[in-house]
Amino acid sequence: MDELIVIFTFILIISSVALGVGSYIHKNHIRHEERKAELEREKSGAGSTKSDAKIARLEDRVRVLERLATDRKQDLADQIEDLRRLPDADLTQSLRDKA
Structure with missing residues (x-):
């Protein structure tokens, strides 16, 4: 039973870290796309x-x-x-x- 708790705790920690890293990457990707669209608007507005x-x-x-x-x-x-x-x-x- 103790082994099962350790395994679930390990899975919970790994999942939390993976979700945090994935969220950070996704946020940066969206920021990059918004900046790219802004530059395109500026370029076409010239x-x-x-x-x-x-x-x-x-x-x-x-x-x-x-x-x-x-x-x-x-x-x-x-x-x-x-x-x-x-x-x-x-x-x-x-x-x-x-x-």
Whole structure:
């Protein structure tokens, strides 16, 4: 009977140590993953201001095109010429001139 108590005590101590070490390793792994995700967010956020400006410019152009497509009372030719005067239209114009 005494041997059984010693065996169970030994198993209890080994289990406690194993759970403690496993918990420590798991906590460090989670901390590492969170830090890695944070660095990825910082890395991807570096070029976001340039992308945001480009997206805003494209959204403005889409709004104008939607207005052109839905509002027939306005003079379409004037609005199309206004679109051609936008900065991005220079590339389109130079491509048209080559054709």
